[in-house]
Every structure is written in C-alpha cells, then in structure tokens.
Amino acid sequence: MLLKKLTEANGVSGNEKEVRDLIIEEIKDYVDDIKVDRIGNIIAYKKGSIETPKIMIAAHMDEVGLIVTKIDKSGLISFKPVGGLDKRILVSKVVKIGKDRISGVIGAKPIHLQKSNERSKALDYNNLYIDIGAKSNEQAEKIVQVGDYIAFDSEYIEFGDNFVKAKALDDRVGCNILIDLLKSDTKASIYAAFTVMEEIGLVGAAPASYQIDPDIGIVLEGTTCADATDVESHLQSTNVGKGPAISLMDRTTIFDRKFRDMIVETAKENNIPYQFRRSSAGGNDSGRIHTAKEGAVTTTLSVPCRYIHSPINVMSKDDYENTGRLLKQVIKKIEEGGLK
Amino acid sequence: MEFNGQLLKKLVDTYSPSGMEERIKDVIAEEIKDYVDEMKVDTLGNLIARKKGNGKKIMIAGHMDQIGLMITDIDEKGFLRFTNVGGISPFISLNQRVIFENGTIGVIHCEHLEDIGKMKLDKMFIDIGVSSKEEAEKQVMIGDVCVYHNSYYENENRVMTGALDDRIGCYVMIEALKQLSRTENDIYMVFTVQEEVGLRGAKTSAFGINPDIGISLDVTATGDTPKARPMAVSLDKGAAIKVKDNSLITHPKIRKIMIETAKENNIDYQFEVLEYGGTDSGAIHITREGVPSGVISIPTRYIHTSSELASKKDINSCISLLTKMLEKNIEL
C-alpha cells in the first residue's frame, strides 16, 4: 500500500530525502522528465497529447517534527520543534532519530511526584527530553548528533469505517494523490511539484513555481479538520467523510472564484461529494504559486485530517478516493477548455 | 480644481472586496479608456492602463479592492458566520450593515458576551432578515463575500464614506490621467487587486511591467483627532509624502523628486512616518532587481470603517502632485 510506505517514511522539513527517494522511485517510469531542483523539490513533467493552459500540481513532501539541539552529560537529548507543533502532544511518545532511526522515548516526571500546580501546566520544551537508553554523553554522541532530525514513530493502521491512522498524512496523502494522477492517463500535460519545507514557511513552492511558471496551480493537501463534538458548527473547518475540501480563502490566498465555481460544478456533474474548507486560518503552497512571476489561478483540494500535526492523523479513505476522482475530473474539464 | 464628487461616489459605491474586483475594474476601465493608449487585465485581475512614452517606465499603483467579510457557515435559523477578508475589526463591525454582490443586505451582531472586550469575529454573525437556512441559501452561499454598506456624504471640503481606502487613490489616478499634458514618461497606471490581504496584485503586476520607478497612491492615518495616536499627519495640510511604513522606506531620490515637484508647483505637502501597515510600493520596490519607489498618501481619518473621512483640498493636492511629477523628465 503506497500510503503506508509514504507515511512511514520520515521527512521532517529540511530533511525530505527518504520521501523524495521513495517518490522518485514510484513515478520515474510514468513521467517524461524528472529533476530535483536546487533546494530539493522534485519537479516532474508528464507530457500530454493536447494543448491546455500550463497546469502545475503541488503536494509537499515534508512533515512537522523535531530536531536535536543538545545532548547532556547523562546522554539525554534536548530538542526543538520543526514546523508548527502543539507541544502538548509530545510527552509519552516514541520517536525515531536521524537516518538510522534510533529509537527514543519522550518521558515525563511521574504524576505522583508532581505538585498540583505542575500538573496544571503544559510541559514545555525545556522540561522535555528524549531518552535513547544511552548511559553517557559519549555513548549517545556515537549514534546521535546535534542537528539530527526526529520524526514520530507511528505505524499506518486502517481501522473503523474505512479510516486510516498515520503520521504525516499532511501531506503524504496529497503526494499519494499526485502520484496516482501521474500513473494514470491525462490528455493535458502535467507539471508535478513535490515541494520541500512547506511547514516552515512555504519555502519550496516559491522556486518551484518560478521554474514552472504555471497558468493554473492545484495544491493537494491534507488539511485540518475540527469536527469534534464540542466544536460549534461554524468553527469546524472541514468534516471527515464529507468529501474533498475546496478552499475558499486562507492566510496566503483568496482562491479564484471562477475556478472554485468550476470545481463545484464538476463535483456535482460527477456525483462526487465535496465540502468547502470553511476557515481562513493557515496557509499553503498556493500562496507562493499564485503570486509567482505574473501570477496564476489556483485552487486547493484537501483531504480532511483529524489531529493534524501529531503522530495520529486520522482520515477517511473515501475522502482520499473522492479527492483523487475530483482532481481527475477537474483536469478533464480543463482539457475540454474550461478556465480558458 | 473642480472636485468630481459624482465620480468618487460611483467608485466607492461599487462592490469590490479583495479577490472579487471585477465590478470596479469595469467602472474604472470605462472612465479612463479615452485617456490611455492601451489597457489589459492580468491573471490576478489587475487593470493595467498604459500611456506610452519613450522615457522612464513609471508604475503608478492604487488598489481597487476593499476589505470585506466572507461567509463560512449558515445555521438552521439562517444566521451567517463569517471570516475577515483584510483588516476587519470586530468593534467597528458591530451593528454595521453589510451588502452582498447580489444586493442582499444584512446586519452584523454578536453573541451575548459578559465582557464586550472579548468580542471576536468568531462570536459574531450576520442577520439577513430570513428565518431559515433554506431561505438564506436562496440569497447567500458559503464563500460569498459582503462589504460594509456605504453611504456617501460630502460637504464643502470633506468627503465621508466607506471604501475611500483605496478608491480615493484610484480617483486621484483617474483625475491625474485626465489632466496630464504631454509627457516623455512611459506611464503604467495599475489598478491593483488584493492589496488588503498582502499586496498581492502589486507583486505580480510589477513583475510583469518591470518598471524603473514605482509610486503608489493610498490612504494614510492622521494624528489630528482628539487624543489620537500621535502622528504628524493632519487633514488640510496637503499631500502626504511617505517616508516610511512597515513595508517600505521611500527611496531618498523619489522623496526628493516629490518634494521638488511640490515646491516648484506650490502644492501643499507634508511628510508621513507611519508606524504600522504598508501598501503596494512595499511589494513593487523589491520586485526583480529592485524598483526605487515611493508613495503619495491621502490623509484619511477612521480608516477601515464605513465612514472614512478625507479633505478635498488634500485630494486635489495629491492629484496635482502626481500629475506634475508624471509630466517631469524623471532622472534617477
């Protein structure tokens, strides 16, 4: 299962190599040109049979994680976040450090020994550390270095009603949909960009869109979903199981209205469920793409993911499949002259 | 100089929130078509009008968009929830009337809060005078955007209306185009989109034009109201020549040219140091290899409310300053 391979590969922002190698291996037989650019994006080109406006489809390879900052005398490891993490999720987790995937645990002071005022506070980075079972600084430094990236240890598991639990669904699910597309046949030519460092400031998308210079940009994402029972309806940005989320607006883009209308129409025509991403929080690679050079028309199609930026993202396989279907139909529409 | 209140009223009354600038673009294009050599609309929707010349390529930018509210949810009783498009304050929004593209009118109100100081946009809603979700959905969809409902007022030396930010900049550019006599400069009048959400239209249009010089026209705050946040800009003291804001430090030579032009033509001016905010020149000046840029600001009270207030005298000074500057042979 490709999504299992993709999510279990580690690619903390700035260190996407494992994911990049996996994707290149997966797509190289299906595209006409493939290169890794100067900052690590994969830019692949699949030649089509008809002329359309230039289409760029982007999904980011990186995931949020941690980085080693210090190893103390007793061999315990201090770390900092890479990307937007909720520090409350860290305690009592297993992590993998560096390319050799050294196992470590993030422990905490036993609750018995905590004062009541300690218990009421979230644990901060300066009182969290990783234990790899090393007895000393020297022993630890043989296998872990300052600057090593740290990823969550989380197995891909299917459960419940066609649900998936994994880490890094944001945005390996987008990568997966884009890989699926490259493996299928399209009449339009496709520029696929698997970008780096989205989570630390949309870094890869700027050079990628500068090189491709698209007319149309489609960003594929795993996006935040807040459909918990105690969240009021108007604060739930998306809902699991209700189909691909079409973005309206976020911190980096006001998504093109005509493109949005065209996508909604396409979903309706093909009986594909859809929802709007009803939140303007956050941002994604579209912010870079639509303002690169002289501009582009963009959209974002997302698979709703619960508990995003944690080791236990949850999504529905139905949403994943429907997002892929919608993407294909939208491209078909562009092939037929939509958005000219 | 005659004040063209009729034109300004038409500009401020036209619905055009960020990302949906179609309507205002049509109004402006119609107004200027006889005064320019060519016009085009680029990918993001910027209206680019050119008056050809053999001299320096000068980009003038004024933004067409206005702040607004985007609908994110419609509840069973037909109340609408929203998010902001650009800088919308909850306190200014309370009890404001809003208008949608199709003319639907609503009013903004807030859930009951014990502490009004904690009012945030996600505690607020819009009532469009319906009693159910079905009824509401006949008029409004999730993703639709509304703007503050406007009422235009002018007296002898003041205009008071919503959307002066930045239709007044557009107005100054249009009137300057009409007055402009022969010039050597190659002038690109760009009516930009999406300034209020991050200078986005200016970024892409400047990349396309690749100008030698960039000037934008936008409103700036004043410090002349009772116990205002201290600032040296006042109404009636003339066009404000920007020295600095958060997006730009005006190129010293551009500032110098503006001052010289004002002095030579007896145009009232003042200097502006704005401690927050930014405008299109912030994006223009870091485009490609860099573009020496400046801003002519129209002093305006109560920015981002439905009753922004400016001085006709200042507005005319801005028109004169822009016109005379464009008629000059600019050398850097």
Added chain:
Amino acid sequence: MDSKKFLKELCEGVGISGYEHTVVNSIINEFKPLTDEIQIDKLGNLIAVSRGNKDTNIKIMIAAHMDEIGLMVKDIDKNGFIKFTNVGGIDSRTLLAQEVLVHGKECLFGVIGAKPPHLSNPSERNDAIKMKDLSIDVGLKKEAVEKLVEVGDLISIKRSFTDLQGNWVSGKALDDRAGIVAMFECVKELSKLKHEADVYYVSTVQEEVGLRGAVTSTYKINPDIGIAIDVGFGATPELPKEDVIDIGKGPAITLGGNIHPTLRKHLVEIAKEYNIKFQTEIEAGPTGTDARAMQITRAGVPTLLLSLPLRYMHTSVETIDMDDIKACGQLLARFISSITSENLEGLLCY
C-alpha cells in the same frame, strides 16, 4: 587598512536602513583595490566582484548587510522636543539617557530623556519604558528645531568604538558591519589563493526592515551558491545555552532548513581541514537573515549561513571578538577556493 580600524570606521559611520549611501564609500575604498568591479544596484546594494581564474561561470554570492537599526523623527512637539519611531527592531529600554545625533539640515546633538523618576510612581519605575514616553532634547525652541529638522529625518545613537580586553571590541552597528569586515578578511585571504568562481561580495541594504536588499541583489546576481554572514547571539549568563553561541570560538555554521545540507557538510570539512575553529548553530525554520531571502529567489539558491558570535545584539554596546571575524573570513576564502566546476554539481546534489 587594518581590519579593526576598518570596523571602527564602519561602526562610527551612520547607515540606517534605507539610507545606507552614507556608509557605502568607506566600504568601496577598501574593496575597490582588491576586487575587479564595483556596482551599486537600484536599491543601493554595493556589489564588489572578484573574477575567478577560470572561465567556468560559477557564481558565489556572499552577503553581509551594511544597514543598521536607528531612529526616525515622527513629530516635533510644542516645546521643541522630538518624538521618534524606530527603524528596525529596537528595545526602547536601551534608549533612555543615550546621546544621539539628529540628521536634519544640520547634524544636531541631542539626548534622550523621559519624565524624571521622582515624578513617576513606583510601579512605573518597574515597567519597561515605552518609546512614546521618550523624547529627544536638542536644546532648542520649537521654531529653531523646525528650521533644521523635518518629520522623516534620521537619528543615530552617538557611540564611539571601544577596545575591550584582548581582541574584543564594542560599539554600535557591529550587526552587521562585522560581517562586512569578515568579507574584507575573505577578500584579502582569497587574493593569496586561486579560485575558479566569480565571487560577488554584496553589502546589502535594508536587512533590518525585512531582508529587502538581499531579495533584489540575489535576483540580479542569480548565484549558484549564496552565503550570508550575520551575527548570532553570543552567550551571556541569562540566555538559555541551546539558543546561543560562544564568543571567541569561531563563526557558527548554521544548520537547518534554510541551509543546503551537502554544501554545509563540505564547509565543515574545509574548516576541519584548515584547522579553523567553528561552532554549530541550529535554526530549524527560516533564519531571520539574508540567507532566507537568497534561498527562495528565482529557481532557488543553495545557501549557507555563517554567524559571528555577538553579545548584546541591537544595543549600542554590541561586543565581538576580532578573531572570530578573521576566522570567518579565512573559512570563507578556503571554501570559495575549494569550489570547482568538477565538484560543484556533486556538492549541490541531494
């Protein structure tokens, strides 16, 4: 010129963001004799080019910013006191009781004062003083001030460069004039070595207000490799250990997403090979330096960042060790000299 003298001249000069032309001549004087070409671009970035000894067309850009933080006249009050705002990030607590120069039609001496302590209540004395409560006194009446000073005029802290013990020095604007001197050390060192690459030494403008000069100069040069030199937080007792680097232990080679991993490895190897002291600094996200702007320009630029350990950043008593500057210049020169058309592609590969 001796590097310390050069640094003194630079730091005692004034070049606040957006108005760097006042400091640019000092830099030209030193770089011109040692490089092949001097350019000033549209935003005022100074670019000194050293051509390589082979026609390989490899371009390496080194950037250190020449602008400094400062103050700007916001208003003149009815008693002739000058109200001001900041250009770049300034801790207003460091401003009280400073001597300043107001750069109006004439350069005026002034001091920064506030309401006297015996008129403030005890709780106020415990609070950080705000910029709006500070005023500059130039000893003149309103009318006289208005003849000489306009809204928008610049103000700099008057501070002379001070020698401390050993090779340590202190002054204002060491951030990032020390970086310029590190480039100068590199030019001198490199003149003794062979290099294939064309080297673009860029003294950038407007870094302190948003990396603006690096954005446009990188676009213009379109380099194969970009290296920023800036200052990093030097260790002092109150700072957490993992956030600082040690003064006197050489430049820090930054590690993180903003930095090209293979190129960085090569830089570390060079430092080890030539026995140049260095330390490691970690920044997982975008660094707040010119390296950030370089990395995402055009099709993307592989970037490195060298940080000079500096204490008391953004005050007028910034403190640095000249030996760290020298080590940084040597490391840069050795690195540049090591880049050839044979190894470049391999070094940029992922």
